[in-house]
Amino acid sequence: xxxxxxxxxxxxxxxxxxxxxxxxxxxxxxxxxxxxxxxxxxxxxxxxxxxxxxxxxxxxxxxxxxxxxxxxxxxxxxxxxxxxxxxxxxxxxxxxxxxxxxxxxxxxxxxxxxxxxxxxxxxxxxxxxxxxxxxxxxxxxxxxxxxxxxxxxxxxxxxxxxxxxxxxxxxxxxxxxxxxxxxxxxxxxxxxxxxxxxxxxxxxxxxxxxxxxxxxxxxxxxxxxxxxxxxxxxxxxxxxxxxxxxxxxxxxxxxxxxxxxxxxxxxxxxxxxxxxxxxxxxxxxxxxxxxxxxxxxxxxxxxxxxxxxxxxxxxxxxxxxxxxxxxxxxxxxxxxxxxxxxxxxxxxxxxxxxxxxxxxxxxxxxxxxxxxxxxxxxxxxxxxxxxxxxxxxxxxxxxxxxxxxxxxxxxxxxxxxxxxxxxxxxxxxxxxxxxxxxxxxxxxxxxxxxxxxxxxxxxxxxxxxxxxxxxxxxxxxxxxxxxxxxxxxxxxxxxxxxxxxxxxx
Numbered sequence: 001x002x003x004x005x006x007x008x009x010x011x012x013x014x015x016x017x018x019x020x021x022x023x024x025x026x027x028x029x030x031x032x033x034x035x036x037x038x039x040x041x042x043x044x045x046x047x048x049x050x051x052x053x054x055x056x057x058x059x060x061x062x063x064x065x066x067x068x069x070x071x072x073x074x075x076x077x078x079x080x081x082x083x084x085x086x087x088x089x090x091x092x093x094x095x096x097x098x099x100x101x102x103x104x105x106x107x108x109x110x111x112x113x114x115x116x117x118x119x120x121x122x123x124x125x126x127x128x129x130x131x132x133x134x135x136x137x138x139x140x141x142x143x144x145x146x147x148x149x150x151x152x153x154x155x156x157x158x159x160x161x162x163x164x165x166x167x168x169x170x171x172x173x174x175x176x177x178x179x180x181x182x183x184x185x186x187x188x189x190x191x192x193x194x195x196x197x198x199x200x201x202x203x204x205x206x207x208x209x210x211x212x213x214x215x216x217x218x219x220x221x222x223x224x225x226x227x228x229x230x231x232x233x234x235x236x237x238x239x240x241x242x243x244x245x246x247x248x249x250x251x252x253x254x255x256x257x258x259x260x261x262x263x264x265x266x267x268x269x270x271x272x273x274x275x276x277x278x279x280x281x282x283x284x285x286x287x288x289x290x291x292x293x294x295x296x297x298x299x300x301x302x303x304x305x306x307x308x309x310x311x312x313x314x315x316x317x318x319x320x321x322x323x324x325x326x327x328x329x330x331x332x333x334x335x336x337x338x339x340x341x342x343x344x345x346x347x348x349x350x351x352x353x354x355x356x357x358x359x360x361x362x363x364x365x366x367x368x369x370x371x372x373x374x375x376x377x378x379x380x381x382x383x384x385x386x387x388x389x390x391x392x393x394x395x396x397x398x399x400x401x402x403x404x405x406x407x408x409x410x411x412x413x414x415x416x417x418x419x420x421x422x423x424x425x426x427x428x429x430x431x432x433x434x435x436x437x438x439x440x441x442x443x444x445x446x447x448x449x450x451x452x453x454x455x456x457x458x459x460x461x462x463x464x465x466x467x468x469x470x471x472x473x474x475x476x477x478x479x480x481x482x483x484x485x486x487x488x489x490x491x492x493x494x495x496x497x498x499x500x501x502x503x504x505x
Contacts, residue, residue, distance in 0.1 A: 040370055074111065079110070111182065125182050320357040352377055447498075453484050
């Protein structure tokens, strides 16, 4: 499965539903504390259910909503690339389409609600039968389905399989009255449906930018833990572990029988049997066996004891290796890598290498990469369609980044377009691009001139006539020259706008 879209509501800064469309590579940009990381952390809560980086609590409820008595956080994820077949009743194969669990667009739309930031309730929003004669079939047990089948006089070749019973009942209706509805799939009667569906969902792993300085620093440990999760998910290893579980159960039964025999000799009335209760295979926490996996460097020095830059280099190397592996191997599980500010503690050269690795990783099969960033180096190596701007502007809190003046994505341009931030850096970037394209003379033609006092090396000045853009550029690059009136913010904005219009013409 792949994430198509995520929607958050009443969660932290999001007081109303906000939807972000997700592709193989998604990069979120915007000011600090605007809600970029909130999207990634909402997905961590959704997929890892409090066992990942983030645990939901009451402080996550949007304060404005809470003041209005609305305390239910909502996280929705819509999926594409769905499995052809699924198992939701023991071993009976069926399809999401046959079970009417898809939207009218053919996607799987899962909604999780957290009343008062507490235990989740899970719903599937689908184009589902609303006919009272055949609604809620997914919530019914085998005996109930048989009663409905018999009452309707429908024929079913195999009444032992719930999926076959549902198919026969739905197929016998003149009008299913299909329509959008929500099916609660995490309550007792339908819990097996949700447990089975979860097994088809992608692994989701979040690398946060704010690290805790402990001996088990997740920044370095997480790559190994991801590897453990993926390795343990291998069907062959699952089969081996199931055999281990069976062998342990057999040995425990033998111990119990020997104990029972001796107990019968001493007090036969106490017990007729001893049955060791081993958790079923699916609920055994195999990941915990490897929870202390770690990486050490030379002389067995833990990597987390090295500098933050070195730790991030290990992370970069992990992504590069994964990109290469996932391009060359088949039948790999779906995985989503979410990384907050990957540029942290890295020189521009390493930022470029990291960006290339993450782009390559996003192009691998069954892989999606989600980022937040403040790095111009990262942004300029991306395509416009990879970037989403998060702002506090209502109602367009989420908007695509479009080409305006420069032919490549620019963080300076994003900040100017979205927030009206006229920066020296953006002015330099625009001027430099026009100059590099050999179009500076054409740009300057017919524009009004003003006096600029150039400072010579001997301390004397010479008067020149220049356009506003040159006047500003000279002052930015020669702050030691105090012989001119400093340009204003309004003039800086005017010059930037003039260059943008020229490039767009």
